[in-house]
Amino acid sequence: MMQLTEETRQSILQRLEQAIAPAVFQTWCRNLRFDAVRENVYEVPVPNAFYREWLEREIRDPLEEAFRQIFGRAPQLSFRISDDPETAIVPLEPSSADAPAAPREVPPEPPRPASVPAGAAPLLNPAYTFDTFVVGPTNRVAHAAALSVSENQGYVHNPFFVHGGVGLGKTHLLQAICRAILARNPYARILYLSCESFVNEYIGALQRGRIEAFRQRMRGSDVLVIDDIHFLAGKDSSQEEFFHTFNALHMAQRRVILSSDSGPREIRALKEQLVSRFLGGFEARIDAPTFEMRVAILRKKAEIKRREIPEEVLSFVAASVDTNIRELEGAINKLIAYASLSSRPIDLTLAQETLRDVATAAKQRIGVQKIQEVVSLFYGKRVIDLRSRTWTKSTSRARQVAMFLCKEMTSHSLSEIGSFFGGKDHSTVLYGIGRISAAMTKNEQIRSEVESIRRLLRGNSE
Ligand code: ADP
Ligand code: MG
Secondary structure, rough: OOOOHHHHHHHHHHHHHHOOOHHHHHHHHHHOOOOOOOOEEEEEOOHHHHHHHHHEEEEEEHHHHHHHHHHHHEEEEEEOOOOOHHHOOOOOOOOOOOOOOOOOOOOOOOOOOOOOOOOOOHHHOOOOOOOOOOOOOOHHHHHHHHHHHHHOOOOOOOOEEEOOOHHHOHHHHHHHHHHHHHOOOOOEEEEEHHHHHHHHHHHHHHHOOHHHHHHHHHHHHOOEEOOOHHOOOOOHHHHHHHHHHHHHHHHHHOEEEEEEOOHHHHOOOOOHHHHHHHHOOOOEOOOOOOOOHHHHHHHHHHHHHOOOHHHHHHHHHHHHHOHHHHHHHHHHHHHHHHHHHHOOOOOHHHHHHHHHHHHHHHHHHHHHHHHHHHHHHOOOOOOHHHHHOOOHHHHHHHHHHHHHHHHHHOOOOOHHHHOOOOOOOOHHHHHHHHHHHHHHHOOOOHHHHHHHHHHHHHHHHH
């Protein structure tokens, strides 16, 4: 059995993404994998029966269509339950929720002999390359430094330390460096990980008495890239460990690349020894994009998604969203989704309506209706099913989750909540809520579903 190449997989996913609601794609499909069993016969590993049933019902058709577009004929697909942890259709990190789709022309992955341990490539988002990174006054220095770090085989800028606020492109830049290094030298040993993974692996290694293996792994790379290093704040023993990792690599003239939400001096509770190490390299800051950069980013995004979007619309969106680039992408994605849902052209009127919705939804508190909408979208149901007496196992589960969240996020009483769900009485509501809270303590799946929905709701209300 073999997997499709990452690039093929991404193109399939990309087509699927265009065919279904963004939230559904993000939650359910982003991490799908396709194992080629025979020619044109694929297995899609899934973590449990619930997912299988759902994918079978909601995703099979658009997925087959995506395969057909790529390979020119309909595939034979089967969803197979597998306990391989790799198949966890992991609820995304909030930070990746609005990650853009992969660009169409992705350069082929450099060949990689089997004896070379898989590098960072599998963890990298194919959309995060230098090509897709828009440069302007607020990130020019960081971009130029990143390019030179990725090109230069010599020993400059060590560590390269890039910092800036949320959603301004730090992860994008770090991953672009990794890609560029790998494109140049497929054998480069690059270790890319979030600081959180560093800390978790360290703690895990301590607990299992595998600290030597951990150290070898961290020190065995030519390039160590750690994203969001500020996560070390206040974690004394992890800081200590990282300090030794850093010194070992530094002495061996290996490259260290770091990102952080603030400059070395501003990271709270960071040991002075680390602060001075960080200051010893090259530090570049990314600031919020200017209006012109925001327009350029939107234009690029439209290009990647192959959408014609009039300049006036781009300007309007760029003027309305001036916080960070992730939100900018969220806004344009919403606009594209609204346009296809309502089969209307993307014009100024539609943009105004869409963004007004976004703005007013943000001001309202989360209400029952919002919860019903998001939950039904998440589970691929219709709102009307949640509000009616329809009974199927999956509808009933979605309804119970929605009631649970209404209790948690609104101030309605149990019987009021019941009235929003087809006139259920308060004991039925109580029973449903109880089922979900009990399930959440035992069942990782449900817990992560509820958490994803909470995030979607909060994302919508900020
Ligand atoms: P951070 O890691 O700083 O929180 P990310 O790198 O995750 O931010 O960026 C958030 C989103 O904005 C990503 O989808 C990224 O591709 C996009 N983005 C950020 N900066 C740029 C840029 N200069 N040009 C194009 N897209 C960008
Ligand atoms: Mg990031």
